[in-house]
Amino acid sequence: MSHDKKHDTMQKNRFRGLILLFFLSFLAPSLTAQPDCTITSQQLFPLCKGTSVTLTAVQQPNCVYEWSFNSLTTTIITFDAVETINVTLRVRDTLTLEECLSTPFEVSVHPEVNIGFEQMQLTCTNGDSDNGNTAMVKAVATGQSGPYTYNWDVRPIQIAPGNPSLAIGLKAHLWYFINVVDQNGCTTKDSIYTKAYPNPVIEIKSTPDTAFIQNPYVTFEFTNKSIDTVQVTSHYWEMGDNTPRVDLEKPVHVYTEVDDYSVILTVFNQYGCDTVYLKDVKVLPIKLSIPNVITPNGDNINDVLIITEGSTEDETDNPLKSVSSDGGIRPLSAYYKKTTLVIFNRQGKKLYESSNYNNDWGGAGLSDGVYFYVLQCEGFKSNEVYKGSITIFGSGN
Template sequence: MIVTASVLNPAGCLTLEWSSASSGAGWAAAVSCGLPCQNFEVVLQSSTPAFHLDTGFYYIDICPGDTVSITAEGIYNLNDSVYHQSDLTTDFIWDMGNGTFDTAITVTTVYDTIQGYEVNLYALDSNGCLSSQIPKIRVRLSTKPDMDATSVISNPLCQGDTTSLFGDAITQLWHATSSLNVAGQTYLPDGSGASYTSSLIFTAFSPSQVLQSGYDILGIKATMEHSYLGDLNITITCPSGQSATLKSYPGGGGTFLGEPIDNNAQPIPGVGYEYVWSPTGTITMLGANGTYSHTFTDNNGTTYNNASYLPPSTGYPANSTATAPYPTVTYLPETNYSNLIGCPLNGAWTITVTDNLQIDNGYIFAWGIEFANSVLPISWDYTPTISSEAWNNTSDIIYNNGGQITIMPSDSGTFPYTYTVVDDFGCTYDTTLNVRVVPTPEVHLGNDTTICGFGVVNIDATNSLPGVSYSWNTGNPGPIQQTNVSGTYIATVSYTENNLTCSNSDTLVVEQYDLADVDLGNDTCVSDQIVLHAGNTGHNPPFLYLWSDGSTADSLVVTTPGNYSVTVAIDPNSPCTTTDDINVSIYQPGFLGSDLDFCSFEQITVSVNDDGSGIQHSYNWTLNGDATPFNGYFYKHDELAPGEYTLAVDVDNGCHDEIKMKSLDCTLEIPNIITPNGDGYNDKFVIDGLENYEGSILVIRNRWGNKVFESNNYNNDWGDTDVPDGVYYFILITNVAGHENTYNGTLTVLKNK
């Protein structure tokens, strides 16, 4: 126990007072002189992430893998009383609890392993004086919540069905374990009696707290590998110098610890096993020697067959190449931990490994001491809380209440649904459920339909999904239902995947009605009027009629030409109707007009007047009962031999008319001599047949070329008695139906004949 005078006691006098019920032979003390100390405190100035104070502790809450930076500062209330103190002259000594040590005023480190960390900080000023008060710092890593209970009610489910997903995140308690510290890697090179040490420094116990039982140490753990157990002597030494032997020398021979590289030429680490020496162990290492062997390949590629080894205490590491079986052993120390009773718990605990032979080497990768919970200075724990929860937003969510959603997938396939939570440390965790949506067949039978008469309808439920099955309410197992009768038809199409059958149905109503039998007959032509009868054989009245003029009787009196139609239904509720139409032409008798006389060479055209109905009529022309090439509304003949003819026409196979035609021989006979002597015979220049040529032009000239007569409509009246004898010249021009002919010649006039 160290007692010092302070700068507040300038006299330097120390007074000791005992209060004890026992007696002793006396006491002893070592008195020494040293530099005085000015008490000072160390606090945290800042941290990233920011700390918060709670019941005297600085708490820094982070996520696994986060980086933490902490800056300390000293509070020097007695500064310059004897000497000067400042942060620049003070050493800040950090143990970040994760194997990181530093002496800067600001320390930065990364925390990966999920647990709580005690950060130890103490400071020495320029006189080597320890700070009188140090901050209590805890770094808490968010614990990963247990999300295994996140569930979906139905999986798989059918497309278009609904199911609910329930997010479940149970936050996990972290409780301080009995292990207070873990040291880092130590190389154990080949040596002859050389000792290699690694120390753990504890400062969190009460200043006077000592080990009271060997069972207060639950175990000393070391993750290590070595190629020759017989080399080693391993001891643990407490701060007071008391020690216990974990493995003694000699003994063990060439037995392997871990999976070493049996080659001391290169310091290549092998695969370490974690060994535990516990007062509740089952056997010492020497006792277990020679019991176990296995085959493995080291990190240098060398394979060892049936190599003797000591099994680990806590399982085989992931990078182990050892063959089965995989036993584990908890080892007894070779001297009881009761040798350590009375050891101060605070201070340096040191593991010492002595390599006694100049062969083989190895590594201690990590080691630590696990104290019983009853002696731990502080027992603390924490449980993060969930701040928010949500499912990833998708279009098929129809209900969302944070941790619970209801979905109705409209598509088939496998779809991920991710449930995400954020805890009060700001850490995000998620889990994904893959929901299989089995296709539900689409069934579209179409709109309800009507069958008129004896028609047949094919109701098609065909689906493109492979292996679907069909079921109709008619018992039909096929994709197509054929029918010609009224009824309600229901098709169910089913698709099965992974023992889940998804079905869909559609309904189609078929109504069948008979059709009326309606026949207005062929198109016709009449001379006056006609009564059209709709008729409807084979059915029972009443019937519904609708004529094209809007009337609703069963017959229609037609007095004007045109197209007439009637629509008939046999049932007032039926949408099925029968329609027929007829063209009616009306021509009064004598529609071809009067009989005709004409010159045989004249062009004759006879036509039927349009009746204004807009109907496309049919015409059949005959001449003297013989067919002609004409089938339109007119008959035409350019030249017809003299004679009498009958021209007839039939319009629309119903109206008949005919006329008589006389084709005349209209050849002209022109005389070349006349005797105008008054005897009444051959007195005039008479041209036989000229009566057929109205508007004929005649010009007569004498022998000297003088015009003696001219008429634009010659009527056989030239040749008076006053016409002198002689030879005359004439020009006769006729025009009939556009055909113009010119005749010329000489005419001799002789009066005395």
């Protein structure tokens, strides 16, 4: 090798060495320095409960992060402050395997405010009337961060003068909300469901349960099932037909038209609260259906003459129409104010007579054959007469 070539080779090796030293000078700190595990935050502590917290670590190459709070592996974590806690961070360099553990970073939270409620006055359940807007609720905040500011979320605003913790003029059975702010500016929210005076338990009875236009007299009465705890001091009835209301204990009302009626009973308890109860009443037209055959053979099928209401222009035949609320067949007195049934033989001899017939004639003592009847009915709207024949078959006489 010539002297010049040897000199060039030495120059190249020297240059390469300088480059390597320059590279190692930058690489060496990363091979030997400890990772940085400092935790920082831009927020001032302590915080209000529920505030979003952001903690930050230094971004470093080749490093992994492990937060003690929730095992996240990012350089920035965010969470809601619920209580005072200490957070630590472990940082590990994946090349040098060096690692560090931070000192505990305290995320402190202001003391919690507790809100208690006292309903100082009940109200009636009818919120549409004046006596249904009288509830009063007082909020009491306790804790270590008073004094407190009370902000009721009530519309319209109904706060007692000089006492913002007291909400007045509230309705029953509604949720009302309040925000309480302490001296640190922290807000605590809570709510209360307002209570009411108890309503009486009322049972309404109508006799009959279904009336007919030819005998449209209905008697109403009510029973207070809660008399031991809630008194009924007064009441009145509205009969559903635009007649004046009445305050009788046991009113008898006359309905003059066929219709469905909704009867309203309003009662007042000892607290001055009024409560409304409903009772539906039907008034039906009437046209009697009288059988033309009975078979009094003792089999309990068609043994007696049973007169029921038949079809009308407004109704089709329905075998249940004649059944009262207690399950029995209605007597003729349910249909008309007064009735008289007379049964004759072919010679015109009177064999049977009954006022307000009760569906119980079975032709006792009579032989099989054809007989005749006259049924006179006195009604509220008009008087009616039914005539026809009836055949007795299977009497055994």
